[in-house]
Amino acid sequence: QRRWATPKRKMQNAKCKMRNIGWVGLLGLLFALWPGLSAVAQPVADTIVAEVRFEGLSAVSTNYVESVVHTSAGSSYDQARVEADVTRLLATGKFSAVDYRTQARDTGIVVTFTLKERPRVTTIRFVGNAKYSDKKLREQVPIQIGDPLDIFSVREGADAIRLLYR
Secondary structure, eight states: OOOOOOHHHHHHHHHHHHHHHHHHHHHHHHHHHHHHHHHHHSOOTTOBEEEEEEESOSSSOHHHHHHHOOOOTTSBOOHHHHHHHHHHHHHTSSEEEEEEEEEEETTEEEEEEEEEEOOBOOOOOOOSOSSSOHHHHHHHOSOOTTSBOOHHHHHHHHHHHHHHHO
16 A cells, blocks of 8 residues: 655654654764763773772671672772672672762772662461461461562462462
8 A cells, every 4th residue: 555745744754754863863972972981980990999888788787798799898990890799799689779889089999889678578477378377388488587578489489379279
C-alpha cells in the first residue's frame, strides 16, 4: 500500500528528522566531551590509596566489609580493582546498592564506598498452619531471622510450603 506525500505528512517527516538530528548531535557532543570528563574525574594511575572509607554501615561490621574489599590503604590505586570491589560487595547479598567516589589528597587518593544495607528479617510468622507446626514450616524456609531480606528466598520458602501442603 502506497502512502501519498501530503503537506502534513511532509511536515511530520521533517520534524522526525529534526528530532533524530538533535539526538545524534547531542550524542556526538557527549562522546566528544567524554574523554575530557573521564580524565578529570579519574585519579592518576600511579597514585597511592591514602585511605579507604565505608559509609552507610549499621548492621554489617566494618571488619567484614574490609575482608571483602581488596582495595587497601598503601596500595596503588586501580579503578578496575575498586569496581571489582563494588561487584564483590553486591555479591555478598548484604547490600542493595554500592557506590564509590574518589577524592585526591596530598597523601594520595581517598576511596569512599557508600553502602546501602538490605533490611534485616526480624520475625517470621506462619498464619493458618493447622496441619504442620511452625518448626516444620521453618525448616522449609531458606531465610532465617537476622538474614538480609531477599525476596527470592521468601518466594522460595513460600513455594516450598505450598508443595508441603499438596
